[in-house]
Amino acid sequence: MKFLLVEDNQELANAILSRMGLDGHVIDHATKLEDARAFVATGDYDLILLDIMLPDGDGREFLRQHRASDQDTPVIILTARSQVSDRIGSLDLGADDYVTKPFDHAELEARCRAVLRRKSGIAKTTIEVGGIAFDPVAGSLNIAGKEITLRNRELRLLELFLNAPGQVFSKQKLADRLFSYDDDVSENAIEVYVGRLRRHLQGSSMKITTLRGLGYRLGHDG
Incomplete structure (x- = not known):
């Protein structure tokens, strides 16, 4: 957040x-x-x-x-x-x-x-979708019964995607949400975090898709 x-x-x-x-x-x-x-x-x-x-x-x-x-x-x-x-x-x-x-x-x-x-409008903290059970408060991610440890920015990136499935996020938008005003952020840094999160999501039915020239979107694989 x-x-x-x-x-x-x-x-x-x-x-x-x-x-x-x-x-x-x-x-x-x-x-x-x-x-x-x-x-x-x-x-x-x-x-x-x-x-x-x-x-x-x-x-x-x-x-x-x-x-x-x-x-x-x-x-x-x-x-x-x-x-x-x-x-x-x-x-x-x-x-x-x-x-x-x-x-x-x-x-x-x-x-x-x-x-x-x-x-x-969510009474409980856990978000469950596509084989993912994600608790942003506890910082826990469970995919197909396997607990996965996320780094802080990976956690917040996943939270951002899961709170707006199907929405397209540009690299600039992601940088604005993941880093403070004083941080010096490159587009390559965003690509690195998205790449890490993609690997974590393997085994679920959710996938982060790249839309060339627009950004990234989380949705169901296939």
Whole structure:
């Protein structure tokens, strides 16, 4: 998954980046609303983690504008404010959840998973299709009864394909979802990850097809 973290406390941001990165998530980090707006204007995100008190304004105004532009990206508010009125106000503006600082990082991760499940309309975490049983939360892949270990970006690449079977993803689109804004990524790197994932999927009825000049698509083999 690709997240946008909007947080000006560098110590807290580093902790979130480290924990989420261990799970294979790609995270862009903005310390100001101005930077957050630029990220949203140029990239697609599965989830936004949004602080309220930022150097150049109130995160709730960013949320209001985000929802007014018909953006449905899930947003979890991160704030030290614990009053019920603050929580209600943020939820009424369109926040999907609200986490009060200080928080346990395991709780934040669980809330992220819950929000993403609600967004996708999936009650359970395991995706089963074409002989594949894939749990993106546990990071497990089972094909024909065989457990397969995936590296982080292979895991997120498979998750991306399985969440949109039949959709064509260009190399640029895959790079945008698998790497952060600061990463230097070549097309060859995308080809390497797709090639690895193809080998992992052998034994299932799912296949990643190359559409010359367009990109890649996951579908049933044959």
